[in-house]
Amino acid sequence: MTSRTATLMAILLLLAAVPPVAAYFAEPFYLDLLRRVMIFAIAAISLNLILGYGGMVSFGHAAYLGIGAYAVGVLSHHGIDNGWLQWGVAIGASALVAAAIGSISVRTSGIYFIMITLAFTQMLYYLGVSIAEYGGDDGMRLKVRSQFSGLIDLNDPTAFYYLVFAILVLSLFLTRRIVDSRFGLVLRATRSNEARTRAIGLSPYPFRLTAFILSGALCGLAGALLANQTAFLTPEFMNWTRSGELMFMVILGGIATTAGPLLGAAGLLLLEDTLQGWSVLPKWVQEHWQLYLGVILVLVVLYARRGLAGLLPGDKHE
Amino acid sequence: MDFTLVVEQTLNGLQLGVMLFLLAAGLTLVFGIMNLVNLAHGSLYMVGAYLATWFYQLTGSFALALVLGLAGTLLVGVVVELVALRTLYERDHLDQVLATFGLILFFNELIAILWGRAAIYSTLPEFLSGHVQLAGNLRYPLYRLLIIGVGLAVALLLWFVVSKTRLGMLIRAGASNRAMVAALGVDIRLLYTIVFGFGAALAGLAGLLAGPIFAVQPGMGEMILIQVFVVIVIGGIGSIRGAFLGALIVGMVDTLGRAFLKPALSAVISPAAGDAAGPALASMLIYLLMAAVLAFRPEGLFPVRGGS
Amino acid sequence: MxxxxxxxxxxxxxxxxxxxxxxxxxxxxxxxxxxxxxxxxxxxxxxxxxxxxxxxxxxxxxxxxxxxxxxxxxxxxxxxxLARSFQITSIYRDFSALDNVALAVQAHAGHSFRFWRPAREDRNLTDPALKCLQQVSLQDRAGVLAANLSHGEQRQLEIAMALATQxxxxxxxxxxxxxxxxxxxxxxxxxxxxxxxxxxxxxxxxxxxxxxxxxxxxxxxxxxxxxxxxxxxxxxxxxxxxxxxxxxx
Structure with missing residues (x-):
C-alpha cells in the first residue's frame, strides 16, 4: 500500500466514524453536512474522470446532477417511489443525455468544448425553469424519499449516511480501476499527447465519448442522492455556478488524483459553511461570503495549483 | 398572425441581436487573440449598467451618465486585465475558467455590497421615453430604436477599424497567428490591453444601454453571457463578422421563438401542446440551433483558424 | 527487384x-x-x-x-x-518509458475497451513492450518517467513506440x-x-x-x-x- 492510499484509507475511516461520534455529541447537523460533502464528492469524482484524467474541461457537469435529481423528483411526482427504478432512470437518463451532448462536444476542443458544455447545461436549466408541471422556477418538494423495498430507510439519517458512504467508496474504487485499466491508459494518453495517440493508431474520440458518458452516469447517481438529501429539487441544481463549483472542487482537491475530489468537495463545502455560519466571523463576512470565496478561488488557481492532495504525505506521482 | 406584431417582434429580435453583438465582439477577440476564456466579461456588462444608472441618478444628466459609465467600465476592465488576467494568458483554459469564475463571484458580491441585492431601475429622460409611429398602428419605443441604431453604428465602426486600420490589421493577424504578430515587433502586451479595454468598453456600452429596459441586478451579466457564448460558437471564435451574424441570428431566433412558437404549436397541433411544449421549446431554441450548426460546421460559420 | x-x-x-x-x-x-x-x-x-x-x-x-x-x-x-516518429519529439511525458511503449503495444493489439484489469499488470502488454525497449537499448530505463529521459533516450523511446505497433x-x-x-x-x-x-x-x-x-x-x-x-x-x-x-x- 502506498502512503497515498493509506492516507485515503484514513480519511475514509474517519468518515465512517462520523455517525456514532455525531450521535454522542448530539450534533446531527454534522451528519447532514458530511453526507452532503460525500454526495458532492461523488459528483466531483465523476468530473475528475473526464477533467483530470481525460483533459476535457467540462463546464456543464451540473446538468447530470440535475437530471439525476429530476429523475427521482419526476417519478415521485407521478407516484413512483421505487428507489431501484428511480435511481436506475437517474443513471440511464444521465448517460443518454451525456451521450447526446458528448457526441457533439467531444469532437471539439479548447474554448469550444468549454462553451458548448456550458451552453447545453444552460439549455437544460431553462428547460427545468419552463416546465410548470414540475414546479418551474420554484422546483418541487420530494414528498417521499426513494423506497428500497424495506431494505434501507433513507429517512433514517444514519442509514442514509452509510449508503452514501458505501457509494462513495465504490465510486473511488471503480474510477481507480478504470483509470488503471487499458481504457484508462488510453484516456490519459489522449490528454497527455493527442497527436501521438493518433500516431500509434488510436482515435481519441470513442474513448473520450465513453468516458464522458460514464462520468455523466455516475454524476446522475449523485444527483439522485442529492434529491433525497435535500428532499427538494429546483433547476438551480443545474445552474452554471454549480458546474463551476464542481470544477473548483476537483482543482482544490488536486486534479487527477484519487483522493482529490473528496478533499476538494470537503474543502469547498466546509469553507462555504464556515464563511456563512461561523459566528466568530464578523457579520459583514458572513453576509458577503461569496466575495471572499471568489478571492480565495482566484488565489488557489493562481498559487496552489497542486491542490490539497499535494499537501498529503505520499509519492509525487500516481 | 398580426402583421404589426411580427414587425414589432422582429425589431425586438434585432435589438437583442445588436446587444448580444456588443458583448460578443469584444469577447470573441479576447478568445481569438489571447486564447483566454474570460467568463468575467458579463461582469463588465453589469458594471456598465450599474455605473450608468448610478451616475444618472447622481448627475441627472443622461448624456453625462453615459460618458462616465463608459469611462468607468473601461477603467475597471483595464484594471482587471492588469491585475488578474495578465497572469492567466500563459495558463491553461481550466485555470482561466476557474479564476474568472472567481472574479464573477467577487464582482456580483461587490455590487450587492454597494447597491444591494434587489434590482434597481433607471428611468429614461423625457426626450427618449416616447414612441415612434412607424406605420399605421405600429408604434415602437424610441429608446429601443436608439439601441438598434447605436448597435449598427458600432458594428459599422468596428468593421472600419478591423478592416481598414493598422490596429485592425494587427487584430486580424493576431486572431489567426499570434506568433506572427509577435514577430512583427509589436508590443503584444499593449495590444492585449488595448483589445481587452476595447472589449470591456463595448460590454459596458451594452450594459448601460440595457439599464433602462432590463432589471439592473447582481448576476445580470451571466444570464446574457451564456447567450453570448452561443453567438460566438455559432459565429466562429475570433471573427467579428461571425459575431455580428451570429448575434443577429440568435437575437431573432430567441425573440421570435418566444413570441410565436406557442401560438404556432397551438394552431398546428393543439392548444394543450402549445401551452406545454411552447415555452420549453422556445427557451431551448438557440441551443438546439447551436447544436445543429456544430454538427455541420464544428468551427462555426466563419472559422478564423483551424484547430485550437 | x-x-x-x-x-x-x-x-x-x-x-x-x-x-x-x-x-x-x-x-x-x-x-x-x-x-x-x-x-x-x-x-x-x-x-x-x-x-x-x-x-x-x-x-x-x-x-x-x-x-x-x-x-x-x-x-x-x-x-x-505505417508508423512514424515526429520531428519534434512526441511522447507521453507524464508516463513511464514502459507505459509509453505498452500503450503502443495495446493500440496495435486492440482490446482497448477494457475497464477492469490493471493495464500495468497485463503481461500481454508489458512483455512485448519490454522487448521493444530492448531493441532500442532502453530496457534499463523502463520505469523512468519519460520526461526525465535524456533527449537522445526520448528519441529512442519514440522509435520503440513505433516498433511496438509492428x-x-x-x-x-x-x-x-x-x-x-x-x-x-x-x-x-x-x-x-x-x-x-x-x-x-x-x-x-x-x-x-x-x-x-x-x-x-x-x-x-x-x-x-x-x-x-x-x-x-x-x-x-x-x-x-x-x-x-x-x-x-
Whole structure:
C-alpha cells in the first residue's frame, strides 16, 4: 500500500466514524453536512474522470446532477417511489443525455468544448425553469424519499449516511480501476499527447465519448442522492455556478488524483459553511461570503495549483 | 398572425441581436487573440449598467451618465486585465475558467455590497421615453430604436477599424497567428490591453444601454453571457463578422421563438401542446440551433483558424 | 527487384499561393531504407505529413501495400502498418518509458475497451513492450518517467513506440535532429540494426546519417523530386549538387 492510499484509507475511516461520534455529541447537523460533502464528492469524482484524467474541461457537469435529481423528483411526482427504478432512470437518463451532448462536444476542443458544455447545461436549466408541471422556477418538494423495498430507510439519517458512504467508496474504487485499466491508459494518453495517440493508431474520440458518458452516469447517481438529501429539487441544481463549483472542487482537491475530489468537495463545502455560519466571523463576512470565496478561488488557481492532495504525505506521482 | 406584431417582434429580435453583438465582439477577440476564456466579461456588462444608472441618478444628466459609465467600465476592465488576467494568458483554459469564475463571484458580491441585492431601475429622460409611429398602428419605443441604431453604428465602426486600420490589421493577424504578430515587433502586451479595454468598453456600452429596459441586478451579466457564448460558437471564435451574424441570428431566433412558437404549436397541433411544449421549446431554441450548426460546421460559420 | 510498398502519384498540396508539394511521384520498395533530403523550405515536412495522414493532398494518390490510403485518417494508417516518429519529439511525458511503449503495444493489439484489469499488470502488454525497449537499448530505463529521459533516450523511446505497433513501414522524421555526436552515433547504430528488417523512410538533414543508412535517396527541392538514386548516384548528380549539396559547400 502506498502512503497515498493509506492516507485515503484514513480519511475514509474517519468518515465512517462520523455517525456514532455525531450521535454522542448530539450534533446531527454534522451528519447532514458530511453526507452532503460525500454526495458532492461523488459528483466531483465523476468530473475528475473526464477533467483530470481525460483533459476535457467540462463546464456543464451540473446538468447530470440535475437530471439525476429530476429523475427521482419526476417519478415521485407521478407516484413512483421505487428507489431501484428511480435511481436506475437517474443513471440511464444521465448517460443518454451525456451521450447526446458528448457526441457533439467531444469532437471539439479548447474554448469550444468549454462553451458548448456550458451552453447545453444552460439549455437544460431553462428547460427545468419552463416546465410548470414540475414546479418551474420554484422546483418541487420530494414528498417521499426513494423506497428500497424495506431494505434501507433513507429517512433514517444514519442509514442514509452509510449508503452514501458505501457509494462513495465504490465510486473511488471503480474510477481507480478504470483509470488503471487499458481504457484508462488510453484516456490519459489522449490528454497527455493527442497527436501521438493518433500516431500509434488510436482515435481519441470513442474513448473520450465513453468516458464522458460514464462520468455523466455516475454524476446522475449523485444527483439522485442529492434529491433525497435535500428532499427538494429546483433547476438551480443545474445552474452554471454549480458546474463551476464542481470544477473548483476537483482543482482544490488536486486534479487527477484519487483522493482529490473528496478533499476538494470537503474543502469547498466546509469553507462555504464556515464563511456563512461561523459566528466568530464578523457579520459583514458572513453576509458577503461569496466575495471572499471568489478571492480565495482566484488565489488557489493562481498559487496552489497542486491542490490539497499535494499537501498529503505520499509519492509525487500516481 | 398580426402583421404589426411580427414587425414589432422582429425589431425586438434585432435589438437583442445588436446587444448580444456588443458583448460578443469584444469577447470573441479576447478568445481569438489571447486564447483566454474570460467568463468575467458579463461582469463588465453589469458594471456598465450599474455605473450608468448610478451616475444618472447622481448627475441627472443622461448624456453625462453615459460618458462616465463608459469611462468607468473601461477603467475597471483595464484594471482587471492588469491585475488578474495578465497572469492567466500563459495558463491553461481550466485555470482561466476557474479564476474568472472567481472574479464573477467577487464582482456580483461587490455590487450587492454597494447597491444591494434587489434590482434597481433607471428611468429614461423625457426626450427618449416616447414612441415612434412607424406605420399605421405600429408604434415602437424610441429608446429601443436608439439601441438598434447605436448597435449598427458600432458594428459599422468596428468593421472600419478591423478592416481598414493598422490596429485592425494587427487584430486580424493576431486572431489567426499570434506568433506572427509577435514577430512583427509589436508590443503584444499593449495590444492585449488595448483589445481587452476595447472589449470591456463595448460590454459596458451594452450594459448601460440595457439599464433602462432590463432589471439592473447582481448576476445580470451571466444570464446574457451564456447567450453570448452561443453567438460566438455559432459565429466562429475570433471573427467579428461571425459575431455580428451570429448575434443577429440568435437575437431573432430567441425573440421570435418566444413570441410565436406557442401560438404556432397551438394552431398546428393543439392548444394543450402549445401551452406545454411552447415555452420549453422556445427557451431551448438557440441551443438546439447551436447544436445543429456544430454538427455541420464544428468551427462555426466563419472559422478564423483551424484547430485550437 | 522487390515489390513497391508505398507510392505517391502526382500528389500536390498548396497553401494559398505557395505550392508546397508539386506533383510528387515517389516510391519505397519493401525492405529498403529510402531517405528524403532537401534544403530547408523544400517541402519535406508537408510531404511527410501527407504520407502520415496529417495533411490531405489537394490532388494525386497515395498507395500503401496496394491500397489507396489518400483519404485515410492518421490512426487508420498506423493500423495498416505505417508508423512514424515526429520531428519534434512526441511522447507521453507524464508516463513511464514502459507505459509509453505498452500503450503502443495495446493500440496495435486492440482490446482497448477494457475497464477492469490493471493495464500495468497485463503481461500481454508489458512483455512485448519490454522487448521493444530492448531493441532500442532502453530496457534499463523502463520505469523512468519519460520526461526525465535524456533527449537522445526520448528519441529512442519514440522509435520503440513505433516498433511496438509492428509496422511494415517506419516513417522517421529527422531522428537525429538536435543530438550530440555520441547520441546521433548511437541512433545511427540502432537504425542500422533495423535496416533490412523494416522498410524505412528517413527524412534527415544529417548527411552522414543519410549516407550511412540509405539504400536510395530522393532529393526534394521546391516541392519537386529532382533526383532519386543510390547514394553514389546522388553524390554524382550535377543537378543535386547545384540545387542542394552545393549550398552545404
Amino acid at each position: 522487390s515489390e513497391v510498398l508505398l507510392e505517391t502519384r502526382q500528389i500536390r498540396k498548396s497553401f494559398g499561393a505557395l505550392v508546397a508539394t508539386d506533383g510528387v511521384d515517389f516510391d519505397v520498395r519493401e525492405g529498403e531504407t529510402h531517405a528524403v533530403i532537401g534544403p530547408n523550405g523544400a517541402g519535406k515536412t508537408t510531404f511527410i505529413k501527407q504520407l502520415s495522414g496529417e495533411l490531405r493532398p489537394d490532388a494525386g494518390q497515395i498507395r500503401f501495400a496496394g491500397e489507396d490510403i489518400t483519404a485515410l485518417a492518421v490512426h487508420k494508417r498506423t493500423r495498416q502498418g 509496422p511494415r513501414l517506419l516513417l522517421l522524421d529527422e531522428p537525429v535532429a538536435g543530438m550530440g555526436t555520441d547520441e546521433s552515433q548511437r541512433m545511427v547504430e540502432l537504425l542500422s540494426a533495423l535496416k533490412g528488417e523494416k522498410t524505412i523512410i528517413l527524412v534527415e538533414h544529417d548527411m552522414d546519417a543519410v549516407f550511412a543508412l540509405a539504400d536510395r535517396i530522393s532529393v526534394l527541392v521546391y516541392g519537386r523530386i529532382v533526383a532519386t538514386g543510390t547514394p553514389a548516384e546522388i553524390r554524382a548528380n550535377q543537378e543535386v549538387r547545384a540545387a542542394y549539396l552545393g549550398e552545404d559547400g
